[in-house]
Amino acid sequence: MKITGIETFCLRYRMPYALTYPRGEYQEREAVLVKVHTDDPNIYGWGEAAMWGGPFSTTTTVLEKQLQPLIVGQDPCCPEFLWEKIYQETYYHGRKGILLSCLSGIDIALWDILGKVAGQPLWRLLGGFARPIKAYASSGYYRRDYGLDALAADVGKAKSAGYRGYKMKVGNLGAAVHSRVLHETPLRVSFQEDIARVEAARQALGPNLDLMCDATTSLDAKTAMAYADEFERIGVRWFEEPTQPENISGCAELARRTRIPIAGFETETNKFNFAALMDAGAIQVVQPDVIQVGGITEARKIAAYAQMRHLTFSSKNYSTAVSLAACINLLYALPNADFFECDADPSPWREEFLKSPLFTFDDGIVQPFDRPGLGLDIDEVALSQWVVQP
Structure with missing residues (x-):
């Protein structure tokens, strides 16, 4: 089984009232979901990448343009290896922040795939x-x-x-x-x-x-x-x-x-x-x-x-x-x-x-x-x- 690509879903929901906390006020929730596809159409994984405080486009660009090429063609049932591969190949401007958030989405999806292949809850x-x-x-x-x-x-x-x-x-x-x-x-x-x-x-x-x-x-x-x-x-x-x-x-x-x-x-x-x-x-x-x-x-x-x-x-x-x-x-x-x-x-x-x-x-x-x-x-x-x- 090989990874064939990823798909991103940008979500927005307007709440009925605003929420305030010490760093500001917001009334819209936003999220980015990640779907990792494989060459088996019945096997795919879902993940989520935190994108707090930034536009959707920065997160989706990192996911689709930078991280996706590093995992396409790889075995999705090796989340530890792929985590380290991404971390080391993005080391010079990664290690923290947005890149780790984007890596989170892919990693969670890979573990989802592994559980499905094994037929076991994660x-x-x-x-x-x-x-x-x-x-x-x-x-x-x-x-x-x-x-x-x-x-x-x-x-x-x-x-x-x-x-x-x-x-x-x-x-x-x-x-x-x-x-x-x-x-x-x-x-x-x-x-x-x-x-x-x-x-x-x-x-x-x-x-x-x-x-x-x-x-x-x-x-x-x-x-x-x-x-x-x-x-x-x-x-x-x-x-x-x-x-x-x-x-x-x-x-x-x-x-x-x-x-x-x-x-x-x-x-x-x-x-x-x-x-x-x-x-x-x-x-x-x-x-x-x-x-x-x-x-x-x-x-x-x-x-x-x-x-x-x-x-x-x-x-x-x-x-x-x-x-x-x-x-x-x-x-x-x-x-x-x-x-x-x-x-x-x-x-x-x-x-x-x-x-x-x-x-x-x-x-x-x-x-x-x-x-x-x-x-x-x-x-x-x-x-x-x-x-x-x-």
């Missing part, structure tokens, strides 16, 4: 630890005409739905590290107002479920320490991306001075950067984004290193059913997997282009189906309603 090929995973609802953005009562109501809905936790945004301060250039970000709050939001969420969630707070790489270490002090009092499960990932020393100092575990960094790429964060003691919940970090091949190595350091592993899951499938298959294979993130904000891409559900959810626990590969059954006709030209 989680089993990746190790098959196969223990149920707790799920938390991920939302809690700043929104217009959205006060503490509305936030508390949404947290209460997540609790009633059976989720074992809830994650919310924090850090939309005038003193955010990027505020001088992202000064038009709306809905800035004071530190005291932000803590009141966290307190309202905690009260709505109750004392027995987990509350997580995500600052989206927006704080300096000193401000993050002030948040962590309050989070200890309130009872927060983890403090996600408090600083920028480059600020390893500041984040490590924060981690040493608080009992709140530090989670991160979904915005970081490659195993070497994650090893540096772990070695410095900067993170205790290791949390890459599978569709950005370099795919399943890279993420599983990061997870293995985290296990060696007795750290738990999670993964960002805030896009389409394809990234969701990659995330759940990886987590379900690992002995040190932590929570599974369930995007709770408006999106049709979690279920509406699937012919059958991807996972079961019962009493806050998720388990994937036992279908080959990623377990996806995509209806391309349904998908087409969100496809746009790059």
